[in-house]
Amino acid sequence: MAGALRCGRRWGDSLRVGTDLVQIAEVAAAVARWGDAYLRRVFAADELAACRRAADWDIASLAARFAAKEAVMKLLRPDAASALAWTDIVVQRERSGAPAIRLSGLALPLARRAGLGPVAVSLSHDGDYACATAIANCRSLTTYPENEKGKK
């Protein structure tokens, strides 16, 4: 058959981005209602240490970290049957003060499967809302059509 389509495969890079918006009052209500049960299920020890104040919590910072976790989940794109704990995605602070993401547990195979590189994240909060955006390079095999003579 003339003009048969041949396809090749090659590694290609693309970007994935995720963003999330959280109502700070919802996090405040959850802390008030569930206390440690909420805090330990959602946040890692170093996240809680970063958000602890003398007699209370920096709720806006907790909310921003929750938004960051959700933003990273959107990069990982777990299907409905993939388990992922909120504490498998941890927001850390670098020496510069910039936020960084540490993946562990169930997040690691998801990131590997997706071909994700290091995740960059930015957090913010103002008034009633906290938000975060995460971005990562995604390296995956892509197909491309070759012409009938096999040229790329």
Add this chain to the structure above:
Amino acid sequence: MSKQQIRQILQEHGKFPAGVDALADDADLYAAGMTSHASVNVMLALEDAFELEFPDRMLKRSVFESINAIHAAIAELTA
């Protein structure tokens, strides 16, 4: 453990814009408006009501995606 108990928990903690009365047992709760943070509250309320803890392997969308799915998960944990 009844689906009605689950419905009550969803009504109180799921923050569904139109409530849960009209939701079928197999309706997609996320499509009905349950946000990620609301799902945390739902999970904690279920754990409190049924005196159980969802293990990490069950922290997946499919476990909390419908009343039927939640009912099955609780049945598995309390068997």
